[in-house]
Amino acid sequence: MSVANDPKLTSWVAVGPMSDFPIQNLPFGIFSQGDGLRRAGVAIGEQILDLAALQEDGYLDGMGLPDGLFAQPTLNAFIGRGRAEGRRVRERVSILLRHDNHEIQGRADRDRFFVPMAGAQLHMPVFVRDYTDFYSSEQHAYNVGCMFRDPEHALLPNWKHLPVGYHGRASSIVVSGTPLHRPKGQTRADDAEMPSFGPTRLLDFELEMAFVTCRENGLGNAVRTQEAEDYVFGLVLFNDWSARDMQKWEYVPLGPFLAKNFGSSISPWIVTLDALEPFRVAGTKQDPAVLPYLESEGDRNFDIRLEVAIQPENSVETIVSRSNFRYMYWNISQQLAHHTVNGCNVGVGDLYASGTISGPSPDSYGSMLELSWRGTRPVVLSDGSERRFILDGDTVIMRGYAEKDGVRVGFGEVTTKILPAKP
Ligand code: MN
Secondary structure: HHHHHHHOOOEEOOOOOOOOOOOOOOOOEEEEOOOOEEEEEEEEEEEEEHHHHHHHHOOOOOOOOOOOOOOOOHHHHHOOOOHHEEEEHHHHHHHHOOOOOOOOOOOOHHHHEEHHHHHHHOOOOOOOEEEEEEEEHHHHHHHHHHHHHOHOOOOOOOOOOOOEEOOOOOOEEEOOOEEOOOEEEEEEOOOOOOOOEEOOOOOEEEEEEEEEEEOOOOOOOOOOOHHHHHHEEEEEEOOOOOHHHHHHHHHOOOOOOOOOOOOEEEOOOOOEHHHHHHHHHHOOOOOOOOOHHHHHOOOOOEEEEEEEEEEEEOOEEEEEEEHHHEOOOOOOHHHHHHHOOOOOOOOOOOOOEEOOOOOHHHHHOOOOHEEEOOOOEEEEOOOEEEEEEOOOOEEEEEEEEEEEEEEEEEEEEEEEEEEEEOO
16 A cells, blocks of 8 residues: 555644545645636645646656646646556655655745635546446445336346446536536426426436546457556546436436436546555445456445535535445446446546445435435425425535545535526
8 A cells, every 4th residue: 555545644734634635635636726727736635736836846856747747727648647657646745745844845935836725716627538327336226226117126137247337428527616507308297198398397416426547448458357447547526417307208218318418517636546545345245246257356345435415595504315435336347347348448537437326224325316215205404495306506515535544535525506497
C-alpha cells in the first residue's frame, strides 16, 4: 500500500475531523476562479491545491510530466498517462503537504498555491466520451423485479451470469451544482389506450458510483479481470436521473432511452483507487459460479458509505437512504472484463456507473421507486411533507465516504436542484 495512505500522516494544511479530504485522500478535480481559466487541483481540507501553479514553480520537476499538463480544462491528458503516474503525482503532493515538509509550507507566499473551495467553481473533471450504466446491485434488481414481475421471477435468468448494462448518454452528464429541468416525454397510463405527452410525473434519482477509465485497450482486445484495475483511475458519486413513467412505456424491447438521457450528475472530485486501497472488502459469494472470464480474485469491493438527502425548496434536508458501495454483486473488474470481452474498446475519461446501489433493508434502497415502493409508501420528510418521487424545487444530495483507523476518505457531494419543466 502507498505511503500516502498511512493513517498517521497529518498535513500542515488545516483539515477538520469530518472533512472528506484529509492528506490520505488527495482527489483530483478541475476548478476555476472568477474569470480565470480552468485547471487541475487536488482537494485538501477546505482548500484546493493548484496543480498548475505547483508544476509551474518546479515542484513536480523530474517526474517526466509535460509542461502545462495541469493547465488544461479536463484531466484527460493527465489520467491518460496511466495509473502509475497518477500514483506518483499523488505521492509527491502527499510529501509536499506533510506536516514536516517545508518546501511550500515555509514560503511566505504559500497561499498563492491554494484556492478556498468555497470561492471556486468546480467543473466536470473529465471529458466523457462514453458512458455505460450497469445494473449490479442484487437488491435493486430484485426490488424492481418484484414490482414489475413477481418475487419468484424477480431476477431474470441472465442476471447472475453477467453484469447487465446498457450504453448511456455522455453528452448530458453534468457536474454537481448544475440544475436540471424536469424532462418531458411520452407516457401511457395503465388504463389508457393512447400515450400522452408532458412533464414526467415520476422523476427519480438513482444512487450510484461510477469509475473513470485512464487507459485504452484498443479495439478487439479484451481486458482481463486480473488487469482491469490498471484501467481505472478512480471513482465519483453518480446520480442517474430517471423518469419512471417514461421508462415504463419506452423501454421495451431495447432498454432505457429518453427516461435516462436528459441528465446524470457526478461529484467533482475523482477519488483514486489508490486512496481507496485501505477500504477493500470481499464481495458477496457469487452463486452459481461465473464463467471463467468473469472470475476475479482478492477483495474487489469497497466499503464506501453512501447517503441520499432530499431538500425541498426553502426547507431543510432529510436523509432518505443510507447504503454502501460494498453491496455490489458484480465488482468493477468483472464489469470491465465483461464490457470488453467482445473486443469493445475503452477510452480515457469514460464513465462506468454501477447501477442503483440498494442495501438489504428498506432504508438503504437507492431510488424513490424502491423507497416509496412504486409510490405506495410515501417517504415522510422532516418538514412534514411527503415524497413518492422528486418534486420541482427539490434538491437531491448524495454523499459518500469510507472510514477506517480514524481516517475518512470521502467524495464530497453530488447536488442537483430540479427546476420546473421548460414551457
Ligand atoms: Mn442507473
